[in-house]
Amino acid sequence: MASFKHSISLSSSTDRDGLIGRASGEVHVIVGPMFAGKTTALLRRIKSEGNNGRNVAIIKSSKDTRYAINSIVTHDGAKFPCWALPDLSSFRKKYGDEAYEKLDVIGIDEAQFFEDLYDFCCKAADHDGKTVVVAGLDGDYLRRSFGSVLDIIPLADTVTKLTARCELCGKRAFFTLRKTEETKTELIGGADVYMPVCRQHHVNGQVVMEAARSVLESHKLKSDSFLEAAAPVV
Numbered sequence: 020m021a022s023f024k025h026s027i028s029l030s031s032s033t034d035r036d037g038l039i040g041r042a043s044g045e046v047h048v049i050v051g052p053m054f055a056g057k058t059t060a061l062l063r064r065i066k067s068e069g070n071n072g073r074n075v076a077i078i079k080s081s082k083d084t085r086y087a088i089n090s091i092v093t094h095d096g097a098k099f100p101c102w103a104l105p106d107l108s109s110f111r112k113k114y115g116d117e118a119y120e121k122l123d124v125i126g127i128d129e130a131q132f133f134e135d136l137y138d139f140c141c142k143a144a145d146h147d148g149k150t151v152v153v154a155g156l157d158g159d160y161l162r163r164s165f166g167s168v169l170d171i172i173p174l175a176d177t178v179t180k181l182t183a184r185c186e187l188c189g190k191r192a193f194f195t196l197r198k199t200e201e202t203k204t205e206l207i208g209g210a211d212v213y214m215p216v217c218r219q220h221h222v223n224g225q226v227v228m229e230a231a232r233s234v235l236e237s238h239k240l241k242s243d244s245f246l247e248a249a250a251p252v253v
């Protein structure tokens with residue numbers, strides 16, 4: 020009977036029996052396009068956890084240096100201190116083992132830039148009992164899966180997709196449109212480079228941008244060959 024009980028209510032019985040030495044962790048994922056308020060939602064959550072007496076820390080990617088290096092600033096100007104790191108695996112060492120042990124809640128912003136997101140969330144929530152709140156882009160400007168954000172959906176307790184307002188028509192915006200000719204996936208920028216758009220305007224915008232890009236590309240090819248010819252030999 021006992022083993023049957025264990026098999027049907029694993030988490031409560033293992034907790035009660037002390038088989039897991041600490042409270043089990045949680046993973047919460049906040050996704051959406053740019054300007055949907057993901058960072059604001061993350062900060063709100065982390066602040067309220069902090070107000071409830073829990074130890075909190077926020078990690079952001081050191082790739083994004085748009086506003087400040089050691090703080091997170093939302094598009095509406097709210098600020099919070101954070102750890103800017105190139106990867107998540109270095110967090111524990113930098114934060115200190117003892118301090119890490121005491122930590123209850125870890126926020127991760129711009130999660131699409133962390134390649135080791137899956138392993139970090141597994142370790143932090145499953146083994147270390149942390150609550151991990153992750154905010155990031157689910158898709159890039161071409162609506163392709165961005166980084167490892169979608170890989171952690173199977174690990175998550177909750178998933179929230181936020182929306183913005185389409186900059187062209189005011190409807191709900193689910194996607195991010197890049198306004199420049201640059202085609203690499205990771206291009207850090209704000210409203211100068213990106214805008215939130217609805218489905219219709221993403222599709223239309225994509226057609227317009229591709230046409231613009233090919234025009235710019237042909238101009239660039241001409242000017243590049245001119246620059247190469249003019250560049251001094253070193």
Ligand SMILES: [Zn+2]
Pocket residue numbers: 185186187188189190216217218219220
């Ligand atoms: Zn629209």
